[in-house]
Amino acid sequence: MQVRNGQELMLSNFRQRKPTFVLAFVVGLLSACTSPSRHHWGDRAFIRYWDPPVGAEGKTRVAVKDIIDLRGEVTTVGSEYFSKWGHPAKQDADCLKYLRQKNVCLVGKTNLNELALGTSGVNEYFGTPKNSLDQGIGLMPGGSSSGCAVAVADNRADIAIGTDTAGSIRTPAACCGVCGLKTTFGLVSLKGVYPLSPKHLDTVGPMAKDIPRLVEGMELLKPGFSSEYEKAVATTPERPRIVVGRLRIPGTDPAIDRAVDDALEAADFAVVPLNPDFTAAWLEAERHGRILAMADGYASNKHLLSEKGITPTTKAAILLGRLERGSKIYQETLKRRPAWQAMLDRTFQKVDFIALPTLKQQPYKIPWIGRHALFEAKALTLQNTTAVNYSGNPALAVPVPLKEERMPVTSLQLIGPLRSEASLLNAGRIVVEGAAAKATFSSR
Numbered sequence: 001m002q003v004r005n006g007q008e009l010m011l012s013n014f015r016q017r018k019p020t021f022v023l024a025f026v027v028g029l030l031s032a033c034t035s036p037s038r039h040h041w042g043d044r045a046f047i048r049y050w051d052p053p054v055g056a057e058g059k060t061r062v063a064v065k066d067i068i069d070l071r072g073e074v075t076t077v078g079s080e081y082f083s084k085w086g087h088p089a090k091q092d093a094d095c096l097k098y099l100r101q102k103n104v105c106l107v108g109k110t111n112l113n114e115l116a117l118g119t120s121g122v123n124e125y126f127g128t129p130k131n132s133l134d135q136g137i138g139l140m141p142g143g144s145s146s147g148c149a150v151a152v153a154d155n156r157a158d159i160a161i162g163t164d165t166a167g168s169i170r171t172p173a174a175c176c177g178v179c180g181l182k183t184t185f186g187l188v189s190l191k192g193v194y195p196l197s198p199k200h201l202d203t204v205g206p207m208a209k210d211i212p213r214l215v216e217g218m219e220l221l222k223p224g225f226s227s228e229y230e231k232a233v234a235t236t237p238e239r240p241r242i243v244v245g246r247l248r249i250p251g252t253d254p255a256i257d258r259a260v261d262d263a264l265e266a267a268d269f270a271v272v273p274l275n276p277d278f279t280a281a282w283l284e285a286e287r288h289g290r291i292l293a294m295a296d297g298y299a300s301n302k303h304l305l306s307e308k309g310i311t312p313t314t315k316a317a318i319l320l321g322r323l324e325r326g327s328k329i330y331q332e333t334l335k336r337r338p339a340w341q342a343m344l345d346r347t348f349q350k351v352d353f354i355a356l357p358t359l360k361q362q363p364y365k366i367p368w369i370g371r372h373a374l375f376e377a378k379a380l381t382l383q384n385t386t387a388v389n390y391s392g393n394p395a396l397a398v399p400v401p402l403k404e405e406r407m408p409v410t411s412l413q414l415i416g417p418l419r420s421e422a423s424l425l426n427a428g429r430i431v432v433e434g435a436a437a438k439a440t441f442s443s444r
Helices: 006-015 019-034 082-083 146-153 170-176 211-221 226-235 254-266 276-304 313-324 330-347 373-380 386-391 421-443
Strands: 046-049 061-067 104-110 159-164 177-183 203-208 245-246 270-273 353-357 395-401 408-414
Touching: 046 146, 061 146, 061 211, 104 146, 146 159, 146 170, 146 203, 159 177, 159 211, 159 270, 170 177, 170 395, 170 408, 177 211, 177 421, 203 211, 211 226, 211 408, 211 421, 226 421, 245 254, 254 270, 254 353, 254 395, 254 408, 254 421, 276 313, 276 330, 313 330, 313 373, 330 386, 395 421
Parallel strands: 061 104, 061 159, 245 270, 245 353
Antiparallel strands: 046 104, 159 203, 177 203, 177 395, 353 408, 395 408
């Protein structure tokens, strides 16, 4: 059976009457009534926030997702369990070792979906970061790096360091109208980062309001990156232009597709359509990536199923991964990965980047009953992100104008060859500058 999204995956398991699924479904549905409610200050972007010290004016303010170890601080992973019974980290995660050497100011640990298992960005214990684009509607901030996105969107941090396993940087960036970079798998060390799928999908990357800050974030993670970026800017081709393969995903809001097309045109990219065979392979890779994410998430978190302080919705998400971990489908998913990676390699011999919307639809409104398993499954269907985690390629989410009353922006996703982050951010710079130039011209 072909499973194309989170809701279909849930329904297919239900039809097969798998006991674990039924238990997960019931537990998750009940969670809206049994989960704790806590009220936190402000926009709830931070689990712990520290005011910049006197004399820190002019320093870059950096926030860190509370899934990444920071010496002397408990890594809560967005959960009551770890916040109450976890121990302070003895040392920084490897990805932060260069940050300590730079002239930056750490301002806090950011909020997230509990255990980073979710797409909505909702947190039932610490409170849900407020999406500043929602205009009082109550839109989801996107997850799991919801606090990172809100922190930079609300100017409480210049850069946030997040993680991306199946879209956890790009989805909240898209929901909140900021930039987010998923790095090449293996480029940034994962030592000291709470694991979900460390052998297959997990990555660390920066989030910021604009491309220059994103470049600065990459310099914190990978010293010397700024020079790579400057070289990419200096060697930007004029003729022939940058060539972008346009990927169209079924079920995408036509207004979002138009916004992406308009942004590519304003950037003066040479756009070529990708064929139906590639689209079919992409959709299959999305499915395989989600199976891998759920199964590995179960393997990393199954020891928490009997613990207090983990919400029922999150336990339901863990249990769903149990369905796949030991199955033939999981092994088949691992076997098919090289073929997808090879197809992307062949595609990048013809185009410089692949372009598509980061999300198929505008962010959903958070239900009045709060987070529950069905809402997380629905939120999962928004993403066009997991196929890139499955392959290991870098991907950039950048805001582009959207001609809609409810949301002023949507998000364009650019995907590049392995280790092409510098060129990818240069392409993102061109997109942003092109959109700004078009807006200036239109206002005259």
